[in-house]
Amino acid sequence: MITIIADFDVKPSSVEEFIKCATDLTRETRKEKGCLSYKVMHQRKDSAKFTFIEEWLNDTAIEAHNNSKHFMKFCDAVSDMLDAEIKITQYEKIPSVFF
Numbered sequence: 001m002i003t004i005i006a007d008f009d010v011k012p013s014s015v016e017e018f019i020k021c022a023t024d025l026t027r028e029t030r031k032e033k034g035c036l037s038y039k040v041m042h043q044r045k046d047s048a049k050f051t052f053i054e055e056w057l058n059d060t061a062i063e064a065h066n067n068s069k070h071f072m073k074f075c076d077a078v079s080d081m082l083d084a085e086i087k088i089t090q091y092e093k094i095p096s097v098f099f
Helices: 012-029 059-066 069-081
Strands: 002-009 035-042 049-056 087-092
Touching: 002 059, 012 035, 012 049, 012 069, 049 059
Parallel strands: none
Antiparallel strands: 002 049, 002 087, 035 049
């Protein structure tokens, strides 16, 4: 299993539109084969900072997601809404502490 954490800094004037785009993306992504979990959150003290927490079965599922129509549509739609570059980090669980 692979976990992806993606952090977005959104322009305050674009927060509502970003939420709409993220909602559409999440709805479609959760239907994808290999998507184990897909959550979108915002910081409690700064609602213009969002974090996507994704869990994927494998790299094949991630690649399919990254090439999906709904993901590309999301990327195009939000590109002008961002205040900074997206920070993306991938993680794998350590087998000995997997429980």
